[in-house]
Amino acid sequence: MTNMKHGWATVVAALPGLLLCAGVTVLACLVERAETMLLGRAWLESLVLAILIGTAIRTLARIDARFDPGIRVGAHLLLEIAVVLLGASVSARTLLSDGVGLVVGIAAVVVLALAFSYAIGRLAGLPRKMAILIACGNAICGNSAIAAVAPVIDADGKEVTAAIAFTAVLGVVVVLVLPLLVGVLSLTAVEYGVLAGLTVYAVPQVLAATASVSSASVHAGTLVKLVRVLMLGPVVLVLSLFGQGDGRARPSLSHLVPWFIVGFVVLLVLRSLGWIPQAALGPAHAVANVLTIMAMAALGLGVDVRAVLRAGGRVAAVVVVSLLGLAAASYGLIRLLGM
Template identity: 30%
Template sequence: MQVPHALVGQVFTWQQVVFGLFFVFCLTPWASPPIALALGLVLAQTVGNPFPTHTKQLTHKLLQFSVIGLGFGMNAHAAVQAGKQGIAFTVVSIFGTLGLGFLVGKWLGLGRRVVHLISCGTAICGGSAIAAIGPVLGAKDEEISVGLGTVFVLNALALFAFPPIGHALHLSQNQFGLWCAIAIHDTSSVVGAAATYGNQALEVATTVKLARALWIIPVAIGTALAFKQPGAKIKIPYFIFGFVGAMLLNTFVPAAKPLGPPLVGLAKIGLTVTLFFIGAGLSAKVVLGAGIKPYILGILLWLVISTGSLLVILHTA
């Protein structure tokens, strides 16, 4: 039970005070995406998140606005080049992951819907893909929770692990950006890891990842047919078009150029706060509630796609 305390004339619990201090720190220049995620995880495992409903609602919107803001710092010509380079990786990795997920899930004896959710989350864009595919699949709330819990834990690991691995292997900015976009599940962690590595890596990773996210649409249609869900509603990630619009303005409209640096700065702060919110939602209950088998599936798929794509990138990009 949280005991309320008076502070500047208002009554707050210790949960709210700690949350507020961490939140304010995430707005400062000293915070980075990995630090923000770590603070969220510390909060979740200690005093707990006092605003779970609010942070869950804000995370999705804040990520969308942050991604659109990043578009004001990107060049359309460079983005087209990055998109061309990443399309072959995208197609092969998506269908390869879905096929491998089906086989491994069958071997583990997991439910067909849980397997498909985790496979889609790994193949396309993590939590966004699971949230979009779940209703089309007719998945139950607990099945969606298992899928989300699995990919969010692996996202957290990737955000910390990928930049040191990239430096150890002397990956170029382009190579690291491609690797992040293919091998990290969620857009938030892709952008967070790439931003830590460098601006060019960020540009490549964001462009390729958002192009990859558009595969939600054909995969959702295929899911509706495979699982016999006629008339199922498909959620289209419209914010991607906002990102493209911002990028086109920054490239072709000289008057928009001065807006770029402040908007990109705000977008990076928004991304940092987003990762703090995500970490704050990963309580022990969420982490352990999925059981061991979904994690085995998620880890195997993640290891295959991350090592396989890294080997290809090292030899071709």
């Protein structure tokens, strides 16, 4: 009975924030429709508009604390569910077509990005633990990697907060800017998906960065990103073995392999085996799309661009240079494989 009351209280607490996310979602969809009517096409799609509107509200207005629980649910749980549902529409052939070479290449890019980012951080005078946090966040999966690595290296709250602040803000910037590279670099849909999967911080953000390009980009980007995320386990293990944490707390398996990645893989396998009814694929895709837009609204509502100013110039420079290095290595891999 107590658990039921607690669960109901959690739902009630999340409602205001979820309703705000829904409102931003509706507004983003209306603006996209207005663009199509007035300009002949939507130059900014609802996914991007939801992020921009949400970020503007968080940065320019004072959002009451009662909205925060629902915003957190929207930015995490809703998007995680959307990622799981995406597995029902993804074909494993996208990744398997390039076989072992692509998987080895992803691992190599992650290792290079870790070394490069850590070196840049130390050269810029950042503390060792801060440099490790930024390197792991940049090379693997943003805030999730930072959260998993922090207890292993015994990072303090200020270091974690500064690293997360920049990956949150820069992650949104990457989602908005990356699609512009399709034309600049003459990338195919699959090549762009691989680039997004290798450079965008979080699995959910890959959806936002690729959905406006094509479904092939979404599929390739998500699969590549999942391989990249799986590098978190070995990295944390290495940090533990080499004494960075001095025997301190270790992250749980759920931090190293999030539940939604398991769910995504399960649905991907079921789809590949033909065990998901064809009639269920359309509704699953539609629900995933709505949840993704709502989650992008929540993501924007959780980002205050003023956090960048509070975290410091050196940290900002290290994160940006690290990301550029990662993007360069990723583009090099794409050209090397001749995709």
